[in-house]
Amino acid sequence: MIFGPDPSAILFIFLLAALAMVSVIGLLWVLVALLFARTRRHLRRNPWRYGCLIVVGLVFAGLGATMLRDFQRMEAESEAERQALNPRLETGLQLGELSFPAGSQAHLGTLDPEDWQGNPQPHGLESLKSIELAAPLDVLGMPVSAIDFSPGYSESGMRLEHDQVVEGWSCSAGVWTSFSRDSEDTYRPSRWRFKQCTLVPDVTVAGVAWPAGTIVSGDGRGWMLRAEDADNLEIALDGLRLSALRMYLDGQRRIDSWEGQLARPATLGEWLYPQGTRVRGDERGARLFSPTGELDAINQRTGEKVAEGRSILQRRGDATPVEVRPNSEVGVIDWFVITPEK
Numbered sequence: 001m002i003f004g005p006d007p008s009a010i011l012f013i014f015l016l017a018a019l020a021m022v023s024v025i026g027l028l029w030v031l032v033a034l035l036f037a038r039t040r041r042h043l044r045r046n047p048w049r050y051g052c053l054i055v056v057g058l059v060f061a062g063l064g065a066t067m068l069r070d071f072q073r074m075e076a077e078s079e080a081e082r083q084a085l086n087p088r089l090e091t092g093l094q095l096g097e098l099s100f101p102a103g104s105q106a107h108l109g110t111l112d113p114e115d116w117q118g119n120p121q122p123h124g125l126e127s128l129k130s131i132e133l134a135a136p137l138d139v140l141g142m143p144v145s146a147i148d149f150s151p152g153y154s155e156s157g158m159r160l161e162h163d164q165v166v167e168g169w170s171c172s173a174g175v176w177t178s179f180s181r182d183s184e185d186t187y188r189p190s191r192w193r194f195k196q197c198t199l200v201p202d203v204t205v206a207g208v209a210w211p212a213g214t215i216v217s218g219d220g221r222g223w224m225l226r227a228e229d230a231d232n233l234e235i236a237l238d239g240l241r242l243s244a245l246r247m248y249l250d251g252q253r254r255i256d257s258w259e260g261q262l263a264r265p266a267t268l269g270e271w272l273y274p275q276g277t278r279v280r281g282d283e284r285g286a287r288l289f290s291p292t293g294e295l296d297a298i299n300q301r302t303g304e305k306v307a308e309g310r311s312i313l314q315r316r317g318d319a320t321p322v323e324v325r326p327n328s329e330v331g332v333i334d335w336f337v338i339t340p341e342k
Contacts, residue, residue, distance in 0.1 A: 013067070020064020023057035030054060084111055089134075093125060096187025098147075103134030109151055127151060128187075136161045139189050148176065149186050156181055156192060163200050168253075169216050171197035180219070195219065206247060206255050208237055222256070223249040234263045240279065241266070257282045268314050270301045278332070285315050286322075290332045 033039035093100045109127035136143035143161040157176040179192035201212035214227040228244035235242045243263035248256045259280040274295035280288045289312045296305040313322040
């Protein structure tokens with residue numbers, strides 16, 4: 001369930017604000033009217049009518065002034081809390097294995113010494129969520145410009161000052177490099193375990209030159225490289241040109257399998273596969289082509305077509321398909337879009 005402001009309360013506040021504004025305008029009109037003899041005489045001839053209107057106007061104007069004062073007070077309190085939760089360190093700070101220099105911009109989790117259940121909890125500087133460092137700090141032998149601790153989660157991140165080799169991976173500077181950890185090791189990076197980073201552009205892994213923005217992630221038992229979120233990607237792999245590629249490696253960083261999408265039409269044996277065809281492969285050279293959209297795979301010799309919903313299994317260097325099977329039998333999910341009837 002999603003909780004939010006009560007619409008009726010918002011409407012009530014809006015009506016009070018509107019009435020307060022109308023009342024202020026009315027009171028100003030009365031003051032202006034008193035400046036002119038003709039309108040002043042009119043007011044004096046109807047004292048009860050205008051007296052009641054003035055009283056009502058004063059009441060709503062007072063309510064409006066009270067609301068405005070409360071809003072200003074809440075805004076000031078919110079700004080004070082924001083500043084308290086985001087202090088700039090006046091002196092150095094030591095947390096666990098880390099020593100942060102003065103002038104760093106800290107971001108705290110809470111100022112409350114107790115949680116919602118009344119139990120003691122780290123607060124103030126001890127609840128540090130992240131920090132922008134005033135000067136690069138050496139962590140795990142790498143200079144970093146910022147650290148995201150994410151207390152309460154099992155992952156922390158560091159923004160590298162320079163390109164660095166981490167666990168044998170060439171990681172880019174200026175973006176987050178992630179590490180998994182236990183909750184009690186939030187401020188003990190010596191116990192962190194490398195999890196993910198963005199690779200340096202054009203680094204070669206498993207025979208592929210990976211483009212800028214490629215993400216590598218894993219836990220040592222296996223790794224995944226992913227390049228799929230940039231425009232105009234064209235990655236070369238075994239004679240194919242791919243607009244997206246995910247490659248899975250084993251613990252020794254040998255290819256286990258991969259999946260992607262054709263950036264250009266491709267021919268394998270007698271079969272022509274259109275741009276956009278999904279393709280999967282493994283270390284044994286097997287390839288599974290799954291047409292998508294309105295373009296079919298075509299056998300250039302027989303004219304046979306294979307449309308979306310079926311896949312063709314081929315092997316590298318083999319001119320004939322091993323088998324044509326429904327996607328449901330080979331683990332390929334067919335995404336579909338529901339469009340309204342015209």
